[in-house]
Amino acid sequence: MLSEMSLIPQSPEGLKSGFVAIIGRPNVGKSTLMNELIGQKVAITSPVAQTTRNRLRGILTLPQAQMIFVDTPGIHKPHHELGKLLVKNAQNAIKSVDLVLFLVDGSVAAGRGDRFIEEFLTPSPTPVILGLNKIDQQPSEAKDIAILDNSYAEMATPHNWPLAKFSALTRDGIDNLLSLLQQHLPDGPYYYPPDLVTDQPxxxxxxxxxxxxxxxxxxxxxxxxxxxxxxxxxxxxxxxxxxxxxxxxxxxxxxxxxxxxxxxxxxxxxxxxxxxxxxxxxxxxxxxxxxxxxxxxxxxxxxxxxxxxxxxx
CATH class of the missing domain: 3.30.300.20 (K homology (KH) domain)
Incomplete structure (x- = not known):
């Protein structure tokens, strides 16, 4: 059940807090990841591309951190006014957050869509973490996994982007992702009451x-x-x-x-x-x-x- 808005308490000393935009191509698992991180369904999921239309915030409060995740529409080449609006909103999200989680499908090699997103993230001063999702779907052979991982390492290395591997479906690697996100957030206050999981009505x-x-x-x-x-x-x-x-x-x-x-x-x-x-x-x-x-x-x-x-x- 969604919590009712209550008074925001004083934050503990050393609290890390901030807004994290989850950016990526359609169908890389952005909404699934947000739901898994929050521990409650706040974003709808579907195999159909462009499921997310509105900027949706999911709130995760840990003992020493509060992360406000911004689930954005998948970035793609728009074909109508709705598509243009969705991509514009995803671009705007990058400008207004403390950290970007650039989410990719780690079960396939980096493609043109990923490099397109890399290009418009590059000029942004906002810190970026490259997240390889769907590692549960990677091939079994170590050499094949290395080929996939290297295609993303080649993308991250020139920008000094930290890289995290995980599965939103199985939770493998999620704790490491959370630790990395927390490290890269600034010290700050509670933005929302700790028991709130979304700001959407x-x-x-x-x-x-x-x-x-x-x-x-x-x-x-x-x-x-x-x-x-x-x-x-x-x-x-x-x-x-x-x-x-x-x-x-x-x-x-x-x-x-x-x-x-x-x-x-x-x-x-x-x-x-x-x-x-x-x-x-x-x-x-x-x-x-x-x-x-x-x-x-x-x-x-x-x-x-x-x-x-x-x-x-």
Whole structure:
């Protein structure tokens, strides 16, 4: 359950604290890593690229450190206004944090997408740690592992970037990563109450949980042309009533989301409701509607209405 905002206590002497942007290509495991570090689901995950759309902060408080992780959209070449906004927000995150965790897929060699990110991180004065995720998926032969690792070492060495290897899935190497992050954070205060795990309101997380189930259940048929608006949240001691609208761009997508005799929409709603009940630690009644909003990803006005704005530096 998300903690309620409370008073921020005096920080202990020698506390390390700061904001850490998790930067990388789509599908390198940024959201999975954040959830694992926080110890609670605050970011949705999906095999579909560009799952993360809004800058989401996850807060981890340790005895001698408070790390505020900023999960950013995967950096890619944008093809529409939504894509441009996502990449702009990822770039802005780099300028406004104390440390960058440049996350790569350690199960494959460094590629053009990784080097593209390296190029725009290079001029930034913000310290960078290069994190090799997915080491559980590396080949078994030591010589093959060395080839992969060396492709990233060649990227990190000219910039003096420390390098960490780990798996967000198995937690192997996570403690070493946390130790490295803590070393590179400045001394500072608590920015948030120690029991808080995210600064996003529950309403936002609810919308993301619905979108996550759509991504999982529809995959290629309805990839990125979906947005979710939480229209009503009514709380009572017995149950929380949630009404939400799912926006798509075409009638055919609406048909896929509803499914035969409403079967797909029911499945999405059931799975999302179960996640919401874990979020609020209580019973949830969820009602979903599907609405066609043509070319919403191309319209700055509609993007703003649906909550997608350029984050301030």
């Amino acid at each position: 529950e309403r936002f997380i609810m919308g993301e949980l619905i979108r996550e189930q759509i991504l999982h259940m529809t995959r290629e048929e309805v990839p990125h042309s979906v947005a979710v608006s939480i229209d009503v949240v009514e709380e009572s001691p017995q149950i929380t009533r949630v009404l939400a609208t799912i926006y798509v761009e075409r009638d055919s997508q609406k048909g896929i989301l509803i499914g035969k005799q409403g079967s797909m929409l029911k499945a999405i709603g059931t799975a999302a409701r179960e996640q919401m009940q874990k979020l609020i630690d209580g019973q949830v009644y969820l009602e979903l509607y599907v609405k066609v909003q043509p070319k919403w990803r191309q319209s700055r006005h509609l993007l703003a209405d649906l909550g997608y704005r350029v984050d301030k530096d």
